[in-house]
Amino acid sequence: MTDHHNHQEIDEISGVETTGHEWDGLKELNNPAPRWWLWVFYVCVIWSVGYWIIYPAWPTFGGATKGTAGWTQFTKLEREQAEIAARQTQYLGRFHEASLEDIMNDPELYSFATAGGASAFKDNCATCHGTGGAGGKGYPNLNDDEWLWGGRIEDIYQTLLYGIRAPHDDTRISQMPAFGRDGLLTRAQVMTVADYVSGLASASSGNDHPGYTIFQEKCASCHGPEGKGNRDFGAPNLTDAIWLYGESKDVIFRTVYDGRAGVMPYWKGRLDDDTLRQLTIYVHSLGGGEAGESVNDSDFGPTIPDAGQ
Numbered sequence: 001m002t003d004h005h006n007h008q009e010i011d012e013i014s015g016v017e018t019t020g021h022e023w024d025g026l027k028e029l030n031n032p033a034p035r036w037w038l039w040v041f042y043v044c045v046i047w048s049v050g051y052w053i054i055y056p057a058w059p060t061f062g063g064a065t066k067g068t069a070g071w072t073q074f075t076k077l078e079r080e081q082a083e084i085a086a087r088q089t090q091y092l093g094r095f096h097e098a099s100l101e102d103i104m105n106d107p108e109l110y111s112f113a114t115a116g117g118a119s120a121f122k123d124n125c126a127t128c129h130g131t132g133g134a135g136g137k138g139y140p141n142l143n144d145d146e147w148l149w150g151g152r153i154e155d156i157y158q159t160l161l162y163g164i165r166a167p168h169d170d171t172r173i174s175q176m177p178a179f180g181r182d183g184l185l186t187r188a189q190v191m192t193v194a195d196y197v198s199g200l201a202s203a204s205s206g207n208d209h210p211g212y213t214i215f216q217e218k219c220a221s222c223h224g225p226e227g228k229g230n231r232d233f234g235a236p237n238l239t240d241a242i243w244l245y246g247e248s249k250d251v252i253f254r255t256v257y258d259g260r261a262g263v264m265p266y267w268k269g270r271l272d273d274d275t276l277r278q279l280t281i282y283v284h285s286l287g288g289g290e291a292g293e294s295v296n297d298s299d300f301g302p303t304i305p306d307a308g309q
Contacts, residue, residue, distance in 0.1 A: 088112075096274055100153050106107055110281065117282025120275050124267070125283075133286045138262055140223040143287040146242045148234045151290035155231075157280040163266030164234065171266055179218065180257030187257075188212055192255040200239045201229045201247070274285060 009018045011029055021028040037237055051057060054065040086137065091112040095103065103109045122131060129135050133142035149172060162170040179185040185193070196211025197219075205211070216225060222235040229237035236244060245251055245260065267276055283289065 003104050080082050092274070095260035095277075100157065100277060100280065103277070104153065113278045113281040114285050116275070117278035117280070117285075119273065120279050121282055124271065124292060125279070133283065140244060141242070141288075142283055144242060145288045145290070146240060147288065147290070148229075148231065148236055150231045151284070151288055153280060153284050156283050156289065157277065159264060160276050160279055160283075161266065161268045164261055165261060166266040168266040168268070172234065174222070176255070176260040178257065178259035181259070183255075185214065185218065190253060193219070194249055197227065197238055197252050197256070198247065198249045201241055203239075208218065 010016070010018065010028075011027060013016055014029060016029045016031060018026045019030045033259065038236070050119055052065070052197070053067065054069045055071055056064040057067065058065045070287045091109065095109055095112060097185055098109055099105065121129075121133070125133075129142055130139075135141035145151065147155070149155055149164065159172070162168050165171060165173050177184060179193075180187055180190045193211040193214040196205045196209045196215055199205030199209070215223075219227075222233045223229055224235075227238035229235045236242075243251075244262075245255060267279075271279070
C-alpha cells in the first residue's frame with residue numbers, strides 16, 4: 001500500500017480529484033457527501049438540541065435534566081391511568097349496582113365485564129388454566145361444555161368465590177378415594193375397573209365386563225350407574241372424550257389407585273366482588289358457559305352459548 005499526499009491529482013477515468021490514497025493500484029476518489037445526506041444530518045443535529053432542552057436527556061448526579069416540558073414516564077403513566085379510570089367510571093357505578101342477570105342482558109355492561117374479566121383472568125387464572133382458558137393436565141379446559149360443578153353463571157361465580165377443596169368454610173368438597181393405596185380394592189380389582197372405565201367412552205364396556213360389578217359397588221354412587229358423572233359431587237362424566245388427567249389405561253389406573261384431589265383456590269376476599277363478577281362473566285363467555293334458567297341470552301346470539309353446545 002502506498003499513501004500519496006498529492007491531493008491535486010485527478011483521476012483519468014472519472015475526472016474526480018483523488019485523496020492521494022492508493023491501495024494496490026486502486027485510488028480513493030475525493031467525492032463529497034451527498035447534499036441530501038448533509039441536510040438530514042444538520043436537521044438531526046438541530047432536532048437533538050431541541051430534544052435535550054425540552055425532554056429529560058442529560059444524566060446528572062440528581063438523576064437527569066428535567067427538560068422544559070417536565071415530561072417523565074411516571075407522569076405519562078399517571079395520565080393514562082387517569083384516562084382509564086375515567087372511562088371505567090361511566091360503567092363501574094352501573095356495574096356495581098347491577099345483578100349478574102342484569103349484566104348478562106345489558107350489551108354495554110356485558111362488554112365492560114368481559115374486558116375487565118379478561119384482564120383479571122390473565123393476572124390471576126392463566127397460570128393454571130392458560131391464557132386462553134384451554135387448561136392442561138389436571139387443570140380444566142374452560143372452553144368446552146363439560147363442567148365438573150356446573151357451567152351456569154351462578155355456578156362459576158360460586159366456584160370463584162369459595163374454590164374447590166380450598167381452605168374456606170364454604171368451599172365445595174369432593175373426594176376421589178385412593179381405592180388401591182387405602183386398601184379398598186386389590187391391585188387386580190383396580191386394574192379390572194380401570195379397564196372397564198377406559199371402555200365407557202367408546203361403549204366397548206358392557207354389563208358383562210368383569211369391572212362392571214366393581215364399578216357399581218364402588219364408583220356409581222358418585223359417577224352414576226352409567227358413568228355420566230354428578231355435578232353435586234364434582235364427579236366427571238366418564239363416557240365422553242374429555243379427561244382431566246388423561247384417558248390411557250395407565251392414567252386411569254393411577255387415578256383409581258391413588259385418587260385425585262385437585263384444589264381450586266378461593267378468591268373471596270382476595271379480589272373485590274366487582275372483579276369476581278367480571279371474571280365470572282368472562283369465563284362464561286369463553287365458549288363453554290351454560291345458560292341459566294333466569295338469564296335471557298337472546299340478545300347476544302352466539303356470544304352466550306346454550307348448554308347443548
